Amino acid sequence: MKYFFGLLSILGIIIPYMEFIPWISENGFNLMILLNEATENRISAFAWLDIIIAAIVLIGFILYEGKRIGVKHKWIPIIGTLTVGVSFGLPLFLLLREIQMEKMKDS
Template sequence: MKTIYLLLTFLGIVLPFSQFIPWLVENGFHFPLLLQQIVENPLAVFAWLDVIVTVIVIVCMVVSEGKKLKMRKLWIPIAASFIGGASVGLPLFLYMKQCHLENKI
């Protein structure tokens, strides 16, 4: 599973950023435009709210599971969730958890 989690982390970085980076190149750090485009379409609002709730759940899970297992560097999947989204933070945490569990045995 470790390899699958690592692959999913990579896909979670590449796929979303393959769409965001061209937008960023075209528009720059135009935060008002970003917000406008997020809220101008109900489907986009749905997707963003889903991501926000999912990231909050991931943070809670990382803190809870990580402390229970006495894992280190829990800030990494939390930061990855806020920077790259749920598609990066969740598989990265699962990868780190699997590595931690394998080293304990």
């Protein structure tokens, strides 16, 4: 599972940024344009609100589960979720969790 979660972590960065980097090069870091385009219609707003809720749930899960089993560096997937998205933060946390569970099993 480690390799699966590792691969998904990499894809979780690359695929979203394949769209975001060209957008940044065209529009710069203009938050007003970003918010306008993100909420341009109801389906866009629906998708963004869904992602925001998923990110909040994920961060709560990272904090709870990370503390419960002693995952080190749990701040990294939190930062990854906030800077890239759930597509990166979730598989990265699951990778760190898998590594910690293997360590617990070997002890």
